[in-house]
Amino acid sequence: MKEVDTTQVYPKDANKTYGLMELVKGTKPTVAQQPDDxxxxxxxxxxxxxxxxxxxxxxxxxxxxxFSAPLEEVANPNHPPNPAKAPWYFLGLQELVSYSAFIGGVLIPGLIVVALALVPYIDRKRVGIGVWFAKERWMANGLFLTFLIVMAILIIVGTYFRGPNWGFVVPWSQP
Structure with a gap:
């Protein structure tokens, strides 16, 4: 193998597999040639x-x-809490299931999983990659924003507007 002059910034080597295009003679910015810095x-x-x-x-x-994080009383199987609410990150799904068990528990989550699996095959455009909220990707950004807003609304409804027996209540009218 041929010795390469390592003192040059771009040494000439017949074995290199890359090329630097558009190098022209003239002034250049000062660049350190050694990794001293x-x-x-x-x-x-x-x-x-x-x-x-x-x-x-x-x-x-x-x-x-x-800041204290008070726990509720010890769990009593004879008197379960009414309503028994899921953690906040599952409340949107619990709200969907309260309307229809099949639609909220099987159909919509299944469609979301299938849609996420198909994203690499559906969105094959190279424009707007690496740009936040690119105008060329308005459909993908719009769908994601719609999904976020719907889930936030379902979580808020499940947290504040559901009372005993998962009935709809208005929180500010509660005693």
């Missing part, structure tokens, strides 16, 4: 990340001591 990730980056991690963990610990 590099900073290693250990210890510089990782120590900073560790400090941020410790600070965030300390803030969470302090918040956990200052």
């Amino acid at each position: 590099m900073v290693y990730s250990w210890p510089h980056l990782l120590v900073r990340e560790l400090i941020v991690f410790i600070a965030v963990a300390a803030c969470l610990l302090i918040a956990a001591f200052l």
Whole structure:
């Protein structure tokens, strides 16, 4: 194998598999030819990340001591809570199931899973990739925003507007 001059920025090598196009003679910006100004990730980056991690963990610990998160009474199988609500992230699905068990529990979640599986085959355009809210991708952004809004509404209804026996109640008229 032929020795390559490593002092050049772009050494000439017959074995290279890449090419730099449009190199012209003239002035160029000063670029360091050696990696002298590099900073290693250990210890510089990782120590900073560790400090941020410790600070965030300390803030969470302090918040956990200052703000109580009261638990309900011990579970009693003779007197279950009415209504028994799912965690907030499942309340949208619980709200859908309350209207129709098949539609809310099988059909709509199944359609969402199938649609997510088909996304790579449906949306094959290369325009707008890497741009937030690209005008060329209005359909994908609109569908996602619609899904988010519908799920947020269902979660809010399930959290605040459902009372005993999963009946619809107005929260501000409750005693």
